[in-house]
Amino acid sequence: MKASVGGYARARDLAHAFDLLAAANGMGRVIAGGQSLVAALNLGLTAGDLLVDITGITDLRGVRVEGDHLLIGALTRHVDIGSDPLVAEHAPLLARAVPLIAHDAIRNRGTIGGSLAHADPAAEFPACILALGATLIVEGPAGRREVPAADFFVDVFETALDEGDILTGIAVPCIAADERHGIEEATRRAGDYAIVGLAGVRRAAGHRIVAFGAGPRPMLCGAAMAALDAGDLDAACAAIGGELDPPSDTQGSAAYRRHLAGVLLGRLAAQLGDPS
Amino acid sequence: MTDAFRNRIDLTFTVNGEQVEATVPAGRHLIDVLRLDLGLTGSHAGCEHGVCGACTVLVDGAPVRGCLTLAAQVQAAEVWTVEGLTDTGAVADLQAAFVARNALQCGYCTPGMLVAAKALVERETVPSRAEIREHMSGNYCRCTGYEAIVDAIETAARARAGEATE
Ligand SMILES: Cc1cc2nc3c(=O)[nH]c(=O)nc-3n(C[C@H](O)[C@H](O)[C@H](O)COP(=O)(O)OP(=O)(O)OC[C@H]3O[C@@H](n4cnc5c(N)ncnc54)[C@H](O)[C@@H]3O)c2cc1C
């Protein structure tokens, strides 16, 4: 099927993008890499949108360190997250997630901001961002605000972004010397969205384990985290399934996903250096 | 609709080294501009939602999905398709290996396969068979069963690295 689009405009800078979105009267839609949006247009899931192309706003692309945070521009592409030396050094979880996302040709255009704004419950970056306790930087007609990852993901494909808002960047706390990162997922074919997956961070302050593909949004697994903090991996693996709210679909039943989460947690704990 | 939004977009970009000027509908895909407007029917449109890889072309040197790229977004970009890559000989060794290893039957998937494989054989290291499978996992073939495609890419990658193949 062919995309039905109401119009298209290239934003010169953020101010221009806000003007365009305001002028679109509710029909405006940001386009970044287009790797989810154009697929949705092709499927006829959305039609008549006035597309505001933000990919020319070069300030929103790239990675830098500021104090004890890594600042990642929303337009940074998956492929660049995967190869950036600063990401590898300060937020290795994100670099390790990249090969799990889609395929080379999609990673060459898809952006981290697009992935987070799209908020597919089975996507890797939203889960990683929550596991890292990152902050999302949102700008809109009313100004700039910072949204903790825990408040950003609301429901399936739903975030804290309001009409006219643009996600401009993500601030990720740089990894500490004794911190470990890991990610595990189950898929039927390479590049598929996860049937279920886990992103994990082990810090001096404790574990942060986030499940994806296991509910309407990425979910922090508090019981499993507490058990891991207490050094009881068996209890953590037994507990995690019960904390999730997974769907049943053609990929697998909810019970299967709960089971898989326990299996994946065992593998994740090995990545995090937890005693088995 | 405001003035700032356009239904038809004026574009200047290059395809296979030649400058192209076109005016396209806002929602037109790169793959349709290539196939329908420019008559370059080498790249194919299969699923049109990013899954099959038949539409894979190079934009600024990197493989992308022609069906998930709006033509409006390739302003000033350099696009290469299987036609241009054939003319320059950039994938001649891959094409010869595909023929020698019977890596195509109907050929529908092949232009996308060649573009995806090109990026892999240009890397510095020779990929393992597992790496080839992983890299090519976004390109579907309904005929060959993949084994021969992996063989062909492995042959070309090793030859480029100066290694003998059995
Ligand atoms: C076949 C296929 C397989 C895939 N597999 C996976 C996978 O396994 N894992 C995974 O995580 N993803 C997967 N993806 C999705 C891919 O990662 C997308 O690139 C990503 O989800 C969207 O990024 P984008 O830049 O292309 O956004 P777009 O498609 O341009 O936009 C997506 C949505 O976000 C909004 N948006 C984009 N940027 C911003 C911004 N800065 N501020 C506000 N709103 C914004 C848009 O309005 C739109 O609603 C897959 C896609 C395809 C086609």
Ligand code: FES
């Ligand atoms: S037609 Fe583009 S991926 Fe199938």
Ligand code: FES
């Ligand atoms: S050769 Fe027919 S689809 Fe691959």
